[in-house]
Structure formats: structure tokens, C-alpha cells
Amino acid sequence: MTTPTPRRLRRPDWLPAAAFWTVFGLLALLFVAPLGWLLLASVKTSAEFAQTPPTLLPSSPSLENYRRLLDAGLARNVLNSALVTLGTVVAASVVSVLAGYGFARFRFRFRGVLFLIVLSTLMIPFQSIVPSLYVILDDLNLTNSLAGLVLVYTVFAIPFGIFTMRAAFAAVPAAVEEAAIVDGAGPFATLRRVLLPIVAPGVATVALYAFFTAWNEFLAALIFTTRQEQYTLPVVLANLQSGAGGTLNWGVLETGAVVSAVPCVVIFLILQRYYVAGLTGGAVKE
Amino acid sequence: MTSAAPARSRRHRRGPMARRQRLGLLFVAPAVLLVLGMFILPVIVTGVMSFYDWSLLGQRRFVGLANYERLAHDTSFRDSLGFTTVYTVIATAALLVVGMVLASAVRHRRRGVGLLRTAYVVPVVIGFATASYVTLWLLDDRIGIIPDLLRRLGVVDGPVSVFSSFPSALAVVVVLVVWKTVGLTMLLLMTGMQAISKDYYEAAQVDGASRLRTYFKITLPLLRPTIGLVLILTVIGSYLAFDQFFILTQGGPDNSTIPVVYLIYRAGFIDFNLGYSAAMSIALMVILLILTSIQLLLTRTREEA
Numbered sequence: 001m002t003t004p005t006p007r008r009l010r011r012p013d014w015l016p017a018a019a020f021w022t023v024f025g026l027l028a029l030l031f032v033a034p035l036g037w038l039l040l041a042s043v044k045t046s047a048e049f050a051q052t053p054p055t056l057l058p059s060s061p062s063l064e065n066y067r068r069l070l071d072a073g074l075a076r077n078v079l080n081s082a083l084v085t086l087g088t089v090v091a092a093s094v095v096s097v098l099a100g101y102g103f104a105r106f107r108f109r110f111r112g113v114l115f116l117i118v119l120s121t122l123m124i125p126f127q128s129i130v131p132s133l134y135v136i137l138d139d140l141n142l143t144n145s146l147a148g149l150v151l152v153y154t155v156f157a158i159p160f161g162i163f164t165m166r167a168a169f170a171a172v173p174a175a176v177e178e179a180a181i182v183d184g185a186g187p188f189a190t191l192r193r194v195l196l197p198i199v200a201p202g203v204a205t206v207a208l209y210a211f212f213t214a215w216n217e218f219l220a221a222l223i224f225t226t227r228q229e230q231y232t233l234p235v236v237l238a239n240l241q242s243g244a245g246g247t248l249n250w251g252v253l254e255t256g257a258v259v260s261a262v263p264c265v266v267i268f269l270i271l272q273r274y275y276v277a278g279l280t281g282g283a284v285k286e
Numbered sequence: 287m288t289s290a291a292p293a294r295s296r297r298h299r300r301g302p303m304a305r306r307q308r309l310g311l312l313f314v315a316p317a318v319l320l321v322l323g324m325f326i327l328p329v330i331v332t333g334v335m336s337f338y339d340w341s342l343l344g345q346r347r348f349v350g351l352a353n354y355e356r357l358a359h360d361t362s363f364r365d366s367l368g369f370t371t372v373y374t375v376i377a378t379a380a381l382l383v384v385g386m387v388l389a390s391a392v393r394h395r396r397r398g399v400g401l402l403r404t405a406y407v408v409p410v411v412i413g414f415a416t417a418s419y420v421t422l423w424l425l426d427d428r429i430g431i432i433p434d435l436l437r438r439l440g441v442v443d444g445p446v447s448v449f450s451s452f453p454s455a456l457a458v459v460v461v462l463v464v465w466k467t468v469g470l471t472m473l474l475l476m477t478g479m480q481a482i483s484k485d486y487y488e489a490a491q492v493d494g495a496s497r498l499r500t501y502f503k504i505t506l507p508l509l510r511p512t513i514g515l516v517l518i519l520t521v522i523g524s525y526l527a528f529d530q531f532f533i534l535t536q537g538g539p540d541n542s543t544i545p546v547v548y549l550i551y552r553a554g555f556i557d558f559n560l561g562y563s564a565a566m567s568i569a570l571m572v573i574l575l576i577l578t579s580i581q582l583l584l585t586r587t588r589e590e591a
């Protein structure tokens with residue numbers, strides 16, 4: 001490989017672009033196709049959904065599957081998911097902002113140790129503490145409760161959140177803050193009125209991360225809730241799939257999958273800038 | 287917030303930032319208490335539980351190392367660990383290769399490339415459970431579009447049941463995992479690639495190096511820290527797989543696709559034996575800590591070399 005390669009014959013300008021788009025454009029279609037196909041199928045009638053072989057397009061679009069989903073009592077579970085997610089987003093954002101501010105801007109005793117404790121949670125997966133987490137939640141009467149799930153998901157989300165917010169606060173020039181302090185603003189007022197608008201993109205990242213965590217989480221929800229009224233969407237669908245007490249209704253199951261996927265996709269499409277920046281922000285420091 | 291006014295003169299004397307430092311403890315307190323109570327404490331309790339015969343329904347009895355002795359001789363745990371390792375190796379390799387290809391494709395600015403990036407990342411934000419239900423439907427022998435397509439194309443004849451053989455069940459899960467998470471791998475690698483200084487590439491161009499050579503001599507070596515990070519993330523993520531196996535393969539065929547987390551779940555919440563479940567958890571923790579340390583050491587020494 002030491003001899004320089006001779007210049008190749010000139011290819012037409014459009015050829016590489018066409019080849020690129022054929023390969024990677026088709027691949028991109030393949031990535032979104034399952035979700036698009038699912039969305040289309042969800043408006044088939046239940047009969048058409050269960051038809052062999054499957055039809056390409058819904059022959060008479062109807063919202064029957066969505067109505068059946070409501071009839072099966074799943075509105076309750078959608079609401080559970082929404083409440084748990086909202087609670088987690090708020091709690092994780094508030095806790096992460098406060099801690100990020102504290103760790104970035106204040107010197108206090110045990111600061112290093114406390115930060116290390118928070119970071120250590122990134123080294124140990126929550127999946128390996130579910131047995132004891134269950135016992136502790138049970139002692140606190142927080143199993144079978146949405147509040148319990150919010151508590152757990154908040155703890156899942158804050159290590160990333162604190163990391164992100166600490167970096168966001170550290171990037172704000174000290175002069176900005178000092179000016180506010182000299183003007184007589186207390187630390188909370190400084191945080192709320194002066195700093196928060198500046199670190200808002202970081203808060204968006206943390207909120208999005210918390211959203212996707214809480215909305216999609218399965219294992220903890222499966223273990224910490226045992227009554228259908230408390231199930232979140234992924235768990236109630238798993239129950240539907242195992243067909244407890246009846247046959248599997250594909251239309252309802254997959255429409256449930258649409259309901260759990262759509263909010264994530266829509267929110268991602270609107271706010272992807274923050275999500276992508278947050279995920280890749282800490283990745284490349286070297 | 288006018289309450290801060292009386293302290294003003296003192297603050298001026300010692301500099302505006304100095305006096306408020308103890309307040310920091312107040313700001314970090316909620317986070318620290320949450321982590322201590324809902325994470326550090328459970329880790330300790332898991333350790334304690336692993337020395338007990340601890341039934342989910344209340345009885346508990348100290349049994350010393352009995353759970354660990356059982357673990358050492360438990361063939362299903364050994365099989366599960368072996369399967370999880372095989373799955374981790376395959377999934378990690380697949381994610382890294384596909385991720386590199388995609389990252390190389392979308393790293394440069396060009397018209398429409400943002401659309402491609404978005405398309406590849408969309409599956410990252412939906413849940414694993416949700417993605418699994420979709421897969422289940424797409425692959426259903428009776429109503430799924432993929433078996434139907436395969437039959438129409440003449441690839442197969444007759445019924446398609448991907449979850450009845452180990453290789454095809456594993457292949458389905460790996461494809462699902464790549465589809466669902468490679469967008470994140472791609473983003474990380476792409477960001478790493480963009481952080482490499484353009485000077486290297488210009489120098490290579492001046493020297494007349496081929497694209498392939500540039501890739502192997504410049505891009506890959508300088509990307510090592512990022513690749514190391516991606517490896518740690520994917521290896522840990524794969525060792526903790528649960529949703530896709532619980533929903534898609536349900537451990538089958540013949541208990542050949544049972545990841546360790548599934549076993550932890552089953553011991554604790556199907557067999558109601560929390561003590562044994564905790565012992566497996568501790569084993570998993572130790573394995574992951576060792577793996578992470580090895581990977582950190584490897585990437586560090588390579589950087590220094």
C-alpha cells in the first residue's frame with residue numbers, strides 16, 4: 001500500500017450522489033417503514049388487520065381499533081403512562097437543575113464525594129437492584145402506585161440530568177452571575193431569572209431524556225405494579241399479548257404500540273436538536 | 287428574594303461569591319438524598335438479601351453463602367450467562383459495524399443528509415417493548431408482512447416460525463436491536479469523527495493517500511476513545527437486555543434465549559425467591575464492573591501508547 005494509487009478515470013458527477021442516495025436513502029426508508037406501516041395498519045378494521053395474507057393499504061380506514069382500545073379500558077393505562085411521565089419529567093428536571101447548579105457553582109464540604117455518589121449510579125445498572133428496590137418500595141407502600149414509579153424513574157434519570165446540567169452551568173461565564181448578585185439577587189432569584197434562560201437548552205435535553213425513560217420503561221413497571229389499573233402502557237400491552245383470559249387481538253395490541261410510539265416520535269421530531277446535542281455532548285471530550 | 291439584602295455588606299467584603307458556598311449543599315441535597323435512598327441503599331440491601339433465604343411473601347432466614355453456592359452449581363445460570371455473552375458479542379459487533387457505516391455516510395454536510403440522520407435516529411426514541419410488539423406483528427406467520435413477502439418472493443415455502451429455532455430467534459433480536467439502537471451508535475461515532483482535525487485529512491490528501499488508507503490510518507486510530515465509549519455502552523446495554531427477550535422469544539426455544547436479567551426477574555418475581563434473585567444480581571453487578579474496568583483500562587493504555 002505504499003505506492004500512490006493512480007488517478008481513476010473521471011466518473012460523471014451525479015453517479016456517486018445517485019449511488020449514495022440509492023443505498024442510504026433506501027436504508028432510511030427501511031428504518032421508518034415499520035412505524036409507517038404500523039400507523040397505516042392501525043386504521044384497518046379488526047377483521048382486515050387479522051386477514052391472511054395482509055393487505056397493503058387499509059381498504060376502508062376506520063378508527064375501530066382505537067375504539068376497541070378504549071373499550072378494553074386502556075385509556076386508564078395511557079393516562080397512567082402520561083402521569084408517570086409528566087411527574088418524572090418535572091421531578092427529574094427540577095432535581096437536576098438544582099444539583100447541577102450546586103455542583104457547578106458552589107464550593108462546599110464533601111462536594112467531591114457527593115458528586116462521586118451520584119456518578120456511581122452510572123456504573124451500577126438499576127436492573128441489578130430490582131429485588132431490593134421492590135422490597136424498599138413495598139415497605140414505603142409505594143408498590144402499585146404511580147408515585148412509586150415516578151420516584152424510581154426520577155432516580156434513573158437524574159445522573160444523566162445532573163451531569164448535563166452541571167456542564168451547562170459551568171459553561172455560563174461567572175460574570176453573568178456576579179452581576180446579578182451584586183444587584184442584590186439571592187441565589188434562587190439568580191438561578192430562576194438569570195441563569196435558567198441561559199441553560200434552557202440543557203433543561204430541554206434533561207426533560208427529553210426523562211420523558212423517553214419514563215414513557216418507555218418496562219422492567220420496573222412490570223415488577224412494581226401488579227394490578228391492571230396501575231399498569232403503564234408497555235406493561236398492559238405485554239399482558240394483552242400473553243392473552244390472559246382471551247385470544248390475542250392484534251388490532252388492539254398494535255394500535256397500543258402506535259399510541260406508545262407516536263408521542264415519542266413527534267416530540268423527537270420537534271425537539272431533536274436538543275436531544276441529539278445532549279446525547280453527543282459529553283461523548284467527545286478528548 | 288429580598289431576604290438576602292441584610293447580608294450584603296459582609297458579602298461585599300469577602301467577595302460576592304464567597305459567603306454563599308454552603309448553600310450549595312442545599313441545592314444538591316434532593317438529588318443526593320434520592321440517590322442515597324433509592325440507589326445506594328438498594329445496592330446495600332441487595333448485598334444483604336443475597337445472604338438470606340428471602341421469600342417475596344415475607345419469610346427470611348440467614349443462610350450465609352448458600353445462595354452463592356447454589357449459583358455456582360446452577361446450570362441454568364451458567365447457560366444464561368453464556369447466552370448473554372454470545373448475544374452481547376454479536377449485538378456489539380453488529381452495532382459497531384453498522385454504526386460506523388452509517389456514521390461515515392452522514393458525517394459530511396450535504397443536501398438532505400439531515401433527513402437520513404433523523405430517519406436512522408427515530409427508532410432510538412421508541413421503547414424496546416413497543417418495538418418488540420411491532421416486530422412480533424411484522425413476523426407473525428399468519429398475518430405478518432415479512433413471512434408473506436418471503437413466500438411471495440419464493441424464498442420460503444410454507445409456514446415461517448422464526449422463534450422456533452435458536453439461530454433465527456437470535457437473528458431477529460439482533461436485527462431488532464440494531465434497528466432500534468444503531469442511531470445512537472451512529473450519532474456518537476459521527477460526533478467523534480467530526481472532532482478529528484481537518485489538518486490530518488489535508489495532510490493525507492497532499493501525500494496522495496487513498497480513501498481506504500486514510501480511513502484506516504487516520505479515522506480509526508483517532509476515533510479510538512469514541513469507539514471505546516460506544517463499546518462500553520453497547521456491552522453494558524446488551525448484558526442488561528430484557529424487554530425484547532421477554533416479549534419476543536419468551537426465553538425459547540427450549541430456554542435457549544434467557545438473558546441474565548430475565549433469570550433475576552424469574553427467580554424473584556415468579557419463583558418468589560428474592561434472596562437467590564439478589565445473589566444473581568450481585569454476580570451481574572460484579573461481572574459488569576469487571577468488564578467496564580477492563581474496557582476503561584484498555585482504552586486508556588492505548589491512548590497513552
